[in-house]
Amino acid sequence: MQQEFITVIFNRTKIAIRCADILYVIMSDDHCTIHMFDGSVYRCRMTLKALKKQLNEGFMEVKRGCMIAVSAISDIGDKILLSNGEEICYTKRKKKALREELQKKQELMIAKISKKKLPLTPEEYGKYYKICDSLPFAFTDIEMVFNEEKKAVDWIFRYGNEALATLEKLPLDKMIGNSFSSLFSNMDAKWLHVYERATLYGETLEIMDYSPEIDTNLKIICFPTFPGHCGCILFNADQMKSISEENHLVRLVEVSIENNSYQITNVVLPLIMLIYRNRNVISL
Numbered sequence: 094m095q096q097e098f099i100t101v102i103f104n105r106t107k108i109a110i111r112c113a114d115i116l117y118v119i120m121s122d123d124h125c126t127i128h129m130f131d132g133s134v135y136r137c138r139m140t141l142k143a144l145k146k147q148l149n150e151g152f153m154e155v156k157r158g159c160m161i162a163v164s165a166i167s168d169i170g171d172k173i174l175l176s177n178g179e180e181i182c183y184t185k186r187k188k189k190a191l192r193e194e195l196q197k198k199q200e201l202m203i204a205k206i207s208k209k210k211l212p213l214t215p216e217e218y219g220k221y222y223k224i225c226d227s228l229p230f231a232f233t234d235i236e237m238v239f240n241e242e243k244k245a246v247d248w249i250f251r252y253g254n255e256a257l258a259t260l261e262k263l264p265l266d267k268m269i270g271n272s273f274s275s276l277f278s279n280m281d282a283k284w285l286h287v288y289e290r291a292t293l294y295g296e297t298l299e300i301m302d303y304s305p306e307i308d309t310n311l312k313i314i315c316f317p318t319f320p321g322h323c324g325c326i327l328f329n330a331d332q333m334k335s336i337s338e339e340n341h342l343v344r345l346v347e348v349s350i351e352n353n354s355y356q357i358t359n360v361v362l363p364l365i366m367l368i369y370r371n372r373n374v375i376s377l
Contacts, residue, residue, distance in 0.1 A: 099147040101127070101137040110135065112149050113295060116165050117181065120144065120158030130165070130177070130296075150201070151294070153194055155183035163198045164294035167286060176286060199243045199293070211319050215269050218252040231257040231327040234318050237292045238272065245289035247272045247280065251322065260327055262307055277306040291315040291323040301330055 098109040116128045120141050127135040141158055152160045155173055165175045169192050172180040183191065212218045218234065225232045232254050238247040250268040258265045263276065274280050283302070290296045297316040304311045310330040318324040 097149075099144075101125075101135065101139060103135050103137050108135075112151060112162075113164075115148075115152075115162055116175065116177065116179075117159065117161040118144060118148070118152075150198065153191065153198070155181065155187075155191060157184075159183070162294075163195065164290050164296065166195060169195065176290065196243060211321075212251075215251075218269075222252045222254075225252075225254050228254055228256060231260040233257050233325050233327070234322055235273075235288065235325060236319075236322050237288060245285045245292070247274045248285075248288060249273075257327065260307065260309070260329060279306055287313075288315055288323050288325070291317055292321060 097113075098111055099115075100107060100109050102108075110127065110129075114129050114131070116130050118128070119126045123138055123140055125137060125139045125141075125144055127137070129135070144160065145154075148160055151163050153163060153166070154160050159181065161173065161175070161181060165177070167174040167176050169183075169188060171185075173183050174180055212221055222232075222234065232252075233250055234252040235248040236251050237245050238249060240246045249270065249272050251270075253261075253265050253268055255265070258268070261268065268276065284300075287298055287300050291298055295317045297314070299312070299314050301310070301312045303309070312328040312330040314326045315323050
């Protein structure tokens with residue numbers, strides 16, 4: 094059974110660390126150094142055997158004493174390239190086996206995606222996300238498209254609000270139901286990898302980068318929604334400098350009142366939490 098947390102002794106205190114937050118672990122004798130996605134590091138006493146027993150199937154041992162999160166691996170070449178830009182040496186004679194193991198683990202994760210509860214039509218998506226129609230920032234739900242090698246190669250816009258249409262400079266009826274590659278000529282792999290992480294591994298990520306498709310600096314928060322999907326909140330990063338967090342929160346309350354939605358729904362609550370809590374900020 095997949096374990097969500099590992100328990101370690103750090104600074105003489107027993108703590109629980111969420112497996113999904115671990116980037117990689119390096120063993121040295123009977124000590125392990127745990128590197129987290131947010132940049133923090135924990136050094137504690139633990140044997141390799143005890144570590145393997147606690148870590149779930151979301152990790153790969155690329156060389157003795159080095160366990161890396163599957164979600165962190167961007168590519169296996171001369172070195173293993175991680176999503177944060179770090180490069181890890183590994184046992185090169187195992188390159189083929191490691192690539193096969195990585196693909197199998199990704200396939201297992203994709204196989205777990207069930208579409209039983211997915212909306213089936215644009216109208217059903219619109220109904221589910223109706224509370225988001227009047228949000229003061231762009232929001233979209235996208236469905237990831239995977240190739241035969243189980244790599245994300247594209248995404249399809251399943252829902253978007255008017256703020257998204259304004260930001261993307263396209264009407265909603267042109268976007269909804271269509272893939273990104275059919276609408277824009279440039280498909281940058283960096284966006285795909287981030288959305289893939291949110292979709293497959295349940296991560297909540299914040300990224301900031303320039304989008305040549307719309308000639309805009311974007312700040313994007315992405316998080317898992319339906320199986321195989323992720324939600325994205327998009328901001329014009331330049332305009333964000335002049336918008337206070339308090340104004341966003343007030344507007345969110347106003348939207349709830351305007352829509353007679355005094356109950357915090359499973360859509361609005363995640364949006365509020367995502368904007369005002371600490372995210373896993375990654376560099377592209």
